Amino acid sequence: xxxxxxxxxxxxxxxxxxxxxxxxxxxxxxxxxxxxxxxxxxxxxxxxxxxxxxxxxxxxxxxxxxxxxxxxxxxxxxxxxxxxxxxxxxxxxxxxxxxxxxxxxxxxxxxxxxxxxxxxxxxxxxxxxxxxxxxxxxxxxxxxxxxxxxxxxxxxxxxxxxxxxxxxxxxxxxxxxxxxxxxxxxxxxxxxxxxxxxxxxxxxxxxxxxxxxxxxxxxxxxxxxxxxxxxxxxxxxxxxxxxxxxxxxxxxxxxxxxxxxxxxxxxxxxxxxxxxxxxxxxxxxxxxxxxxxxxxxxx
Amino acid sequence: xxxxxxxxxxxxxxxxxxxxxxxxxxxxxxxxxxxxxxxxxxxxxxxxxxxxxxxxxxxxxxxxxxxxxxxxxxxxxxxxxxxxxxxxxxxxxxxxxxxxxxxxxxxxxxxxxxxxxxxxxxxxxxxxxxxxxxxxxxxxxxxxxxxxxxxxxxxxxxxxxxxxxxxxxxxxxxxxxxxxxxxxxxxxxxxxxxxxxxxxxxxxxxxxxxxxxxxxxxxxxxxxxxxxxxxxxxxxxxxxxxxxxxxxxxxxxxxxxxxxxxxxxxxxxxxxxxxxxxxxxxxxxxxxxxxxxxxxxxxxxxxxxxxxxxxxxxxxxxxxxxxxxxxxxxxxxxxxxxxxxxxxxxxxxxx
Numbered sequence: 001x002x003x004x005x006x007x008x009x010x011x012x013x014x015x016x017x018x019x020x021x022x023x024x025x026x027x028x029x030x031x032x033x034x035x036x037x038x039x040x041x042x043x044x045x046x047x048x049x050x051x052x053x054x055x056x057x058x059x060x061x062x063x064x065x066x067x068x069x070x071x072x073x074x075x076x077x078x079x080x081x082x083x084x085x086x087x088x089x090x091x092x093x094x095x096x097x098x099x100x101x102x103x104x105x106x107x108x109x110x111x112x113x114x115x116x117x118x119x120x121x122x123x124x125x126x127x128x129x130x131x132x133x134x135x136x137x138x139x140x141x142x143x144x145x146x147x148x149x150x151x152x153x154x155x156x157x158x159x160x161x162x163x164x165x166x167x168x169x170x171x172x173x174x175x176x177x178x179x180x181x182x183x184x185x186x187x188x189x190x191x192x193x194x195x196x197x198x199x200x201x202x203x204x205x206x207x208x209x210x211x212x213x214x215x216x217x218x219x220x221x222x223x224x225x226x227x228x229x230x231x232x233x234x235x236x237x238x239x240x241x242x243x244x245x246x247x248x249x250x251x252x253x254x255x256x257x258x259x260x261x262x263x264x265x266x267x268x269x270x271x272x273x274x275x276x277x278x279x280x281x282x283x284x285x286x287x288x289x290x291x292x293x294x295x296x297x298x299x
Numbered sequence: 300x301x302x303x304x305x306x307x308x309x310x311x312x313x314x315x316x317x318x319x320x321x322x323x324x325x326x327x328x329x330x331x332x333x334x335x336x337x338x339x340x341x342x343x344x345x346x347x348x349x350x351x352x353x354x355x356x357x358x359x360x361x362x363x364x365x366x367x368x369x370x371x372x373x374x375x376x377x378x379x380x381x382x383x384x385x386x387x388x389x390x391x392x393x394x395x396x397x398x399x400x401x402x403x404x405x406x407x408x409x410x411x412x413x414x415x416x417x418x419x420x421x422x423x424x425x426x427x428x429x430x431x432x433x434x435x436x437x438x439x440x441x442x443x444x445x446x447x448x449x450x451x452x453x454x455x456x457x458x459x460x461x462x463x464x465x466x467x468x469x470x471x472x473x474x475x476x477x478x479x480x481x482x483x484x485x486x487x488x489x490x491x492x493x494x495x496x497x498x499x500x501x502x503x504x505x506x507x508x509x510x511x512x513x514x515x516x517x518x519x520x521x522x523x524x525x526x527x528x529x530x531x532x533x534x535x536x537x538x539x540x541x542x543x544x545x546x547x548x549x550x551x552x553x554x555x556x557x558x559x560x561x562x563x564x565x566x567x568x569x570x571x572x573x574x575x576x577x578x579x580x581x582x583x584x585x586x587x588x589x590x591x592x593x594x595x596x597x598x599x600x601x602x603x604x605x606x607x608x609x610x611x612x613x614x615x616x617x618x619x620x621x622x623x624x625x626x627x628x629x630x631x632x633x634x635x636x637x638x639x640x641x642x643x644x645x646x647x648x649x650x
Contacts, residue, residue: 034438095619112611228439264454266453270447280435
């Protein structure tokens with residue numbers, strides 16, 4: 001049972017961690033990540049559309065990344081070029097993604113609740129199945145598990161060990177100063193938010209065509225907001241975001257585990273949201289985002 | 300009307316126009332004729348007395364949630380929790396309404412409304428408390444509490460409070476707790492009078508009272524307000540309480556005049572629509588009444604359009620989301636307006 005719980009913790013953490021990694025990138029470049037929900041949801045939807053029309057799940061995965069990217073670029077355009085309040089921009093896009101995905105789902109599949117079933121990504125780490133213990137935890141995990149871990153490590157390296165990462169963080173801390181020494185502030189922010197969109201889109205695609213094979217209305221279920229909390233809890237550090245993300249993945253795993261024991265599902269489903277609330281209230285005091293979040297270079 | 304006020308109307312109106320156009324294009328791409336669709340919506344919303352009363356019924360919760368969202372927004376607090384506060388107000392109102400308090404109609408109505416408003420206000424106060432004392436971002440805390448409240452109320456009407464039958468809902472409320480109808484054969488109730496009173500009260504509160512003034516100050520500049528001696532934390536708490544109370548009252552009025560009982564998941568995203576209503580209403584109580592009616596008309600008209608032509612009603616939500624984005628991005632709207640002016644000049648130059 002413990003091994004099973006561990007295995008589902010890992011698989012349920014993946015979308016949260018991917019979105020949180022995106023959020024970290026965005027916040028580090030100085031743009032709030034409250035639009036993560038829309039990037040995930042639109043990524044999940046685009047992935048299903050891609051898989052439906054091509055019949056190939058990997059094309060779907062790619063479309064999911066692109067779908068997230070589109071919303072990410074919209075968020076960047078609104079908040080960087082048009083200096084829109086980043087909170088409102090995020091919320092507006094979240095509303096738009098919910099509305100647009102439901103509308104397009106109606107148009108394509110003539111159904112308000114869910115899409116048709118499509119080809120899903122079923123490549124797993126099955127080569128591990130003969131190893132005791134490890135096999136039980138890892139053999140059924142999707143190929144996206146090692147991919148996610150690799151992304152987290154690469155992102156950490158890029159942010160903290162490369163000149164590019166230094167510049168990106170500089171822009172996030174003080175766009176005015178960064179601009180004065182010639183760093184292209186807008187370009188850095190666009191890159192940060194674009195990467196955020198792609199990662200959140202991949203996280204959404206995982207929800208729709210890796211752990212499932214269809215799109216369900218509002219299937220991101222506020223995971224984008226939970227990912228924002230994960231980003232804060234990790235102090236905007238990709239490797240720690242992976243660990244913080246698995247805490248929330250564990251909550252979801254417990255939730256699914258408890259459903260087999262006759263506890264009313266409505267009560268169990270509250271668990272991840274209560275934990276997020278508790279973490280936000282007690283776990284992240286004194287954690288400050290980069291100083292330049294929401295600021296413009298010409299303020 | 301002076302120039303500035305006229306100017307402040309241009310952005311919301313043009314944003315709405317732009318959203319309608321974008322949606323028209325989407326409809327056209329999907330094979331629906333947008334002009335026929337919009338004319339069916341218009342006649343569906345205003346074509347007869349019955350249609351107009353139905354539009355007002357649709358507009359009622361939207362005006363309330365718009366007002367609630369606006370009060371917190373004036374203090375620069377983003378209360379996404381109106382949806383949860385609406386559910387809280389609705390379930391408390393349904394419980395009070397089910398209970399025989401041996402009260403005459405007017406008193407039972409008042410107690411039911413006050414109970415719903417107080418319950419929603421407490422939820423708002425809780426969010427404010429987390430913000431002021433723990434620095435917890437209200438956008439995330441409200442999203443989380445929405446989920447918790449919607450799930451918990453759903454648990455309540457699925458188990459302890461469930462009425463007999465298949466549907467997850469409470470027992471019907473007593474006649475003394477139901478809003479009376481204005482005209483005998485129409486569904487419209489006196490709750491629209493209450494809503495108008497709330498709008499006037501909100502306007503008076505924001506423009507003419509000390510706390511209202513302090514809310515505006517905190518919204519404009521928190522640091523300067525603190526320097527000027529305003530207790531920022533206290534002001535935020537009162538803004539969140541009032542915002543939540545209006546959300547709670549919205550839920551109470553909905554069960555008292557439409558549903559007559561609490562039904563699990565009854566809200567058609569009223570709380571989130573309030574964000575668009577407040578945006579189009581220019582964060583002004585009277586503007587919100589008008590924009591609530593506009594969106595109510597769209598919803599009502601879209602339902603009728605859906606019956607006649609199977610056009611999905613979801614495009615209304617798309618219009619709402621686009622309005623939220625466009626209204627809050629005046630630089631974008633300016634650029635589009637200037638682009639138009641520039642083209643026109645170019646044409647004139649060529650001619």
